Amino acid sequence: MKIHLTLDGRVVPATLADTDAAHAFAAMLPLVITLHGLFGREKFGPLPGAMPPAEHRLQGYEVGDIVCWSAGPDLAILHAQDGQALSGGFHVLGRIDAGAEAFGARGPLDVRIELADDDEDEDDEEGAAALPGGCAGYRGRKPSIGAASAS
Secondary structure, three states: EEEEEEEEEEEEEEOOOOOHHHHHHHHOOOOEEEEEEOOOOOEEEEEEOOOOOOOOOOOOOOOEEEEEEOOOOOEEEEEOOOOOOOEEEEEEEEEEOHHHHHHHHHEEEEEEEEEOHHHHOOOHHHEEEEEOOHHHHOOOOOOOOOOOOOO
């Protein structure tokens, strides 16, 4: 499933994994979140609702990974590599397709996150295969959005 992250007028495309946690995140969309820098490698901010619990683990990451720390729950966009592994209870929700460097800007960033148009989803089957769990099985289905606020 494709999403768009918009910051400072720039649209950054991303692909969500086909996991329960990614589906729970998609059900919160659209949303606007303020992301703050952490460790020079990520921008993070609080999500408006609960996420499924995640087991504690130690795992490397790639620039562009979209992660949810379930204890917050906090969303994190990993925009730089520092050689350290991630440790804690987290879900890898998906990956930025291109433009992760935009999240390296100084200071907090207000980011609007929304589902991409359906016709864009069908254009990129390759990105789905590259993600843990893939996204191809989720094509064509929209999650229920419920009462998530667009502001």
